[in-house]
Amino acid sequence: MNDLDCLAERFEADRVRLRAVAYRMLGSLTEADDAVQEAWLRLSRSDARRIGNLGGWLTTVVARVCLDMLRSRTARREEFLAESLPDPIVSAEEGVDPEQEAVLADSVGLALLVVLETRTPAAARQLASRARRRVQGTAPAPDPDLARQREVVDAFLAAARDGDFDALVAVLDPDVVLRSDTGKGRPLAVVRGAAAVARGALTFGRVARAATPALVNGAAGVVSTVGGRPYSVLAFTVADGRIVEIDVLADPGRVARLVLWPPDARISR
Structure with a gap:
């Protein structure tokens, strides 16, 4: 050598x-x-x-x-x-x-x-x-119990799929912040408050139906797919049993590069 x-x-x-x-x-x-x-x-x-x-x-x-x-x-x-x-x-x-x-x-x-x-x-x-x-x-600091995080995230997704506004608000912190990055030169979209975030969530029931559980930044999150391909990555920060932050990355190029495991494979919990 x-x-x-x-x-x-x-x-x-x-x-x-x-x-x-x-x-x-x-x-x-x-x-x-x-x-x-x-x-x-x-x-x-x-x-x-x-x-x-x-x-x-x-x-x-x-x-x-x-x-x-x-x-x-x-x-x-x-x-x-x-x-x-x-x-x-x-x-x-x-x-x-x-x-x-x-x-x-x-x-x-x-x-x-x-x-x-x-x-x-x-x-x-x-x-x-x-x-x-x-x-x-x-480096968000979510509740340490990953199983509890997953319960809250699953409740959010179920409410989004069902179009249940009240159930969405129930799992969101009153001061929740949602940030969405779609790339392509568009500015970061920021939505604040449980009611505003819940109203937005009602519009992506289709995404919620195609969500696969994942760890995102070490916490409970999901990867959504369209036609079997990764479409977006959702990172959730859960504190005291409610979602306090949601980061949505929907930049197609970045999502494809970051999601390295088969997104269409169901993951046992």
Whole structure:
């Protein structure tokens, strides 16, 4: 095994952790993979013998690459957290695999962003604020009982299928927030309040009928299908027996890329 092979082996041992760091900063699995790949390219061109702490060096490089990507988004006037949903982590209800668990875990401190940012203090604060919102937005804290979460989500779907407005309101927190991202350059749609969300839910009974249970960001969620193909991913945050947040990702390209298990296979509960 030559030196480059040894270096590649050491890098692969850190890949999952680095991907988690990048995902937490960017909220995009594709961009996170790009950032990790860039870190490997930089490592392969460096003199690894002069790197005392390879893990720390790689974390620093990935974070800097992510900061560059965030700045590039700003320069291109691309959408930020307020205008698009982060990529959800989607898996079958049998469980989240170890790599997904690593991505879902809190894996980067916000202080790192400020330490690495070399521009003005105002710019550092702005990037840290964006990253803080990203971390908060992609790591909802639902009730810990997954079975209870599933009961509430199933009750919501049943009420939507039956067109039962009162039953919908009963499982929604009065201040529930629904965010819907359809992509294609459209702005993020936000609906607030149990009555408004329930009225909207009455219109997608067809989607509710084609919903397959899934874990979305480690919590009870669903993947809806149309013609056997993934159509949307719904992430629910359940607290105290009621739904407090619903995130709907219906961007066709992103949904197709994120849903990797057979969506038409019924999953036993």
